[in-house]
Amino acid sequence: MPTVNSIPKDIHTPKDIDCVALSGLLLQQLQLSLQQVRQVNTKDGVDAKDGAEASDPFEAIQRLSTADLAQCLTTDQARKTFWINLYNALYQMLRYQMLRRDRNAPRKGIFTMPAIELADVTLSLDDIEHTLLRGHRHKYSLGYLPGFPPAPAVLRPLMIRKPDYRIHFALNCGARSCPPIAFYRAESIESQLDLATLSFIEQDTEIDTRQRVVRISRIYLWFLADFGGFRGIRRILGQTLGQSFDSLRIRFKTFDWTEELEKWS
Template sequence: MTDPLDGRDDGVGRRSRAGDRPPSTDPTTLARELLERVGRGEPADDHLRTLADLSRAALEPLRSDRRAALAFWLNAYNAAAQLLLERNPELFDSRWRFFRAEALTVAGVGLSLDDIEHGVLRSGRSKYGLGYLPRLSRSGLPKAHRLEPDPRIHFALNCGAASCPLIRSYGPETVDAALDEATRTHLEATVDYDPDRDRVRVPRYCLWFLGDFGGRSGLYAFLREFDQLPEGVKPSLRFRSYDWTKTPRLFA
């Protein structure tokens, strides 16, 4: 598999390292370049400024292209989280402050990690209430930017904790296949099905965001889809504890 942080197709047929040219003004390419620079430990200020200076019109394509929007926001979140850990590591001592601190500016709008994950990627759903409740606070972006919740994002977003999934770089054309791979990889490492005891242990995300999976029946279907449960079984669910030990730069 190609190293996601090495030279690669940027989604428009070019192969090069992000540092070989000025930042792209295409949002999806720009977010991907930003993440890849962060992964290599290269300066990212030019990319951050370009992202902040984008016009609202430049973001319009994201409102009608789900794959481009998904790739953009996944890359933006993971880059923002890593930069926040690097530049303000003390915030991680208080998860309340860490997830609510301004982490990235997109088209003039300051966004927190919660704004990106729950305001955009989860379509304005609260991180409380098992994924069923609406989020009361606003992200600052129009509602048209909200994406329908996709449970696979929980196996792609990395906030810097030890239990977080590995970070990958996403492109619009391959985002669904890459999300499937990220989900399968993480589930294979964290799901433990015991047919003798009729129980299965799953990642904590599956409890925190049970509504994103479609409830318990949806979660069973999801686990079967990714080959973690055989057809026809509904074992007792157990949810793993979450290791919040700060562990930045977990790149695939």
């Protein structure tokens, strides 16, 4: 992966740089910048986090059009890598921008506000998650209904073709119950998502053999169809943990929305 300082200033098309690697660079620079700011200024509690502003990788991504991205993101592996990295970086950037204006700012609206302006379209976090990563599914339908209205034509080439429930173990929305942030690469995205799934399930799943209950994250409920319904959840848990869950009742745990930024893996 190239370094942040190796990014040319005149990037305009995917021919100039690997746009998938660019999303990883954005996360890399964001983490380093936040660490540097925290070391310099911690006297006021929540600090300014100036490092969470636009960076060279961010500006390079903004100069790309949807047509540019369509040329670069030609496989589901590339699409998943790019959009997961970008989502996780943008959430941190947006949230620190909100806290810089008001250190008590609520998170309300962060998922629907403009998150990034590409050369020809503006995207929100919801656009990235529910349209591009989930194949344009309705946010509040547990995954059973398509999004409405239909996805814009310019976004359709950038959407994943085959839904992948593992993305829910990779996206971080700044809450304590969210999975941690990892740096994903297209060449290893499948094994990385397998590892993220294994890690989340092992740490989060609570099995009560006496009451014949398994308690799991509410993420499974919010995206029930993505996981294949209750039968699919039992299959995923069984394959991951190496035991049968057919006789256990499923209970969903309360989601802890306590803010926890910079939750790096």
